[in-house]
Amino acid sequence: MLYQLEGSQAIAKAVVLCRPGVVCAYPITPQTHIVEGIGELIRSGDLSEGEFINVESEMAALSVAIGSQATGVRSYTATSSQGLLYMMEAVYNASGMELPIVMTLGNRTIGAPINIWNDHSDAMAARDAGWIMLFAETNQEALDLHIQAFKIAEKMLCPTMICVDGFILTHAYERVDIPFQEEVDEFLPPYVPNIYMDERNPIAVGAMVSPEYFMEVRYLAHRKQTDALEIISLVSDEFKRQFSRDSGGLLRKYHTDNAKTVVIAMGSVSGTIKDVVDELNASGEMFGVVSLVSYRPFPSAALRMVLKNVAKVIVVEKAFALGIGGFLSQEVELALKDIDVRVISVVAGIGGRSITRNLLKECFLKRTHEQITFLGLKEDIAAEKYTSLKLHYLGGMI
Amino acid sequence: MFQVRIHGRGGQGVVTAAETLSIAAFLENKHAQAFPSFGSERMGAPVLAFCRISDKEIRLREPILEPDALIVQDPTAIDLPRVFIDVVPGGFVLINSPVPLVYQQQNITMKCIDATRIAIEQIGRPIPNAVLLGGFSALTGVVKIDSVIEAIKTKFFGTIAEKNICAAKVAYEKIIEES
């Protein structure tokens, strides 16, 4: 049924439709509306059998979910930014223990300086934590991905993070189609844990593993991640069959078939990019767009298939590693290392800086590119500050 | 696509106005996208909110730089002449003001309405957002007043909803009369 809803409320409804037994809530902007919404739905009886727990920190939020999931109950939490960093030890722990927790990440940058606005720095900080990480382009996709996430996580025994651009999606009202409970129940059966804390069949979870065995544990976790590529596609196909909606999967193509240049991006910025590409193509250019849904596992083979005949790839990325460059562009480059294609990194939207059509258009039409382009950087201020900074650290050396 | 930017102060229901407008458009089977200026503004600080309305799916996520319509809930919160420049030719400006304001701007339809006074009279609180949405419907015709009324019913309940609906209607009729 169609609704005009805030993104966070749509996600809250999707989560409740998945009937989690335990939801842990701790406030952090811009994720807060999601857990507020879930709390209200649980207490108003939409999910009367659910436990909604207000905890004292993000560390506790994910830890409570670890405890409940390990006891055999579908568990959910949400966070953003500093909150993800604060729980990071538990983030790695949850994947190491193969607990299929689902968590929403309302993407926000990381301080200092403190900044509550959107970019993907928080998600990148967790990229190696062994979670499946899926990025939503619209609120409809955010909603759909949450329903798929529980299925993927539980099939793979791997925690799954749905990344939703903070404010841009979480606080945006737009049209969403919310499925009925029976439909979701049909798609997502009740959670049946394979092993769990049970006094009738005592097991120990979380043992100390020595060098004799540890590498195999990590190897298997790696194999599981790469196998998840197939499961993510299958679950997306199944979702499409049942709900007649194309959501999720590994990546989505837009006019890539005859494209000379393909722009790759994750999350909500793909929409703006598609509008720009339409405008450019109308004037004779040949641009295509790939919006990456599955960031972990990274769909290297699928990317190679799409980009094998492309001359140039422009990666628009909302996070970068200081001193080296964009995370996503490096990974795209690695995936395409056997293909003769130029990969260009455009760092955009850092700390909530507006990504406008005009800036993107100008950037896409450039014939030559810097190694990294910082889209919308205030060059004059940056140059002035850089000069004084350099004077400071070079001090007496010049 | 029709793009609306709303200026006001924290506590005046600026974000709620954008959201309600998007619901009104949705009720007319249009696509709509409403979003705030994404700040951590406290009560009284200048606040921005946006609403896009279209017959097609809206993919664009940039802030609204060149609005088709500007709703100013509090003219003291902004530099009016500067924001006027952004409005596209043929666009609309609706200002909450107890006195008529005059700006020389070609090809823009401007209206002033004492929305705060209407809000105090009708709702009992100086929250001008519903009043201005009624005015917006009359001024632009982008959404019908009936849709605005239905949208208000989804955001407010009981007597608060009724009072806001009355306030929106008063503004709607006033601007229709003046046009």
Next chain:
Amino acid sequence: MSYSTLKDVEEFTTVQSSHDRPNTLTSGHRGCQGCGEALGARCAIDAAHRETNGKIIVVNATGCLEVFTCYFPENSWNVPWLHSLFGNAPAVATGVAAALRRQGRDDVRVIAQGGDGSTFDIGMGCLSGMFDRNDDVLYICYDNQAYMNTGVQRSGATPPLARTATTLPNKSYMGSDSQTGKNVPKIAMAHGIPYIATASIANIPDLEEKVRRAIGIHGARYVHIHVPCPLGWGYPTSETIKIARLAIQCGLFPLFEAEHGKQVRSTQIEDLIPVEEYLRSQKRFAHLFGKNAPADAIGVLQNIANSNIELYRLSGGILNA
């Protein structure tokens, strides 16, 4: 204690010497010889197991107890046992309890356990949150007064002037400089939770009784068990029980119970001894008796014992500092 009849033997015999002992923590683990924590954990979890007919789930914080009992592929626990991290055991236990409630398995009782490092320091936030929500969890702290797992570093539970690897005394420094100290049983009491007890491996029937009482109550409960560590404290491995007994007798480790924030019972000290006798038995305090020792060092610790005696009403009189 002397037994005059078979009935006395049965009454005062601990679960440890019983033939049908549950053996929740089996022998063959990698704990040190004379480990107080292994003994404390075995007694406590056995008592809980017996009281609940085996319906318990144990969450363990990282630390000595965790490391020496679950070295893959071996495992010494005969109960469902879950280890997550150093600082989150109370929160994980909250999750276990929530899941059990969701599953209608409320008859299964949840225990979280950790050492003083995880309880006093890194897990304090999660512990306080669990108390605040009055979650249905029994938290047991095995207090050996330092980070023993990592090689005896100072924790929030380390007594003033004690020697640890991070508070090595020298000519100008006398050992751990605890300014005001951190009293977790009192912090637990300040949360108003239904039941709090301190216990010691020097008095196992008392320990078992307190765990038995605690496991039957719903809501957040806290049992704090004093467990000497021969390695960290510096005493012969055969003297663990004796050292634990001296701590009680001098008043440095008070045995008491509290309900809903109020002290309800305390164990009287039978033969009060000066703290010096306790301190002299351990190398971690040896520098307090050397030629560089300041005159007031012993007095600092005697004062703590005296205020414990007064606060918890442990004895009719106190010893002069």
